[in-house]
Ligand code: SF4
């Protein structure tokens with residue numbers, strides 16, 4: 001997200017939801033230490049916000065992000081959601097290896113997505 005949008009104006013531009021992440025088999029999400037290439041790491045803002053979904057097909061919409069649980073617990077979009085499960089902040093070596101092994105595409109045959117970049 002990392003930017004204001006026309007739906008709400010509560011993003012704090014922390015940029016944490018614009019880090020790469022894994023969605024594991026038990027639906028746990030893990031942040032990884034790889035910022036999206038379109039995130040300005042100084043301003044923490046998206047550099048392609050208006051066309052982000054065209055430029056980056058793995059960039060989630062706000063609704064998708066809430067449904068999947070990609071926002072940290074203190075993100076204003078989810079801070080008041082009961083039962084919300086935020087991503088794990090600390091990655092492991094195994095998480096990094098899983099990410100590096102991933103081919104970059106979600107399953108196309110009906111299987112649940114297990115890994116996703118952003
Ligand atoms: S985690 Fe929340 S506050 Fe931070 S950039 Fe993403 S949407 Fe904005």
Ligand code: SF4
Nearest residue numbers: 001018036039046059
């Ligand atoms: S394109 Fe990247 S930097 Fe921009 S909102 Fe999406 S994940 Fe964040």
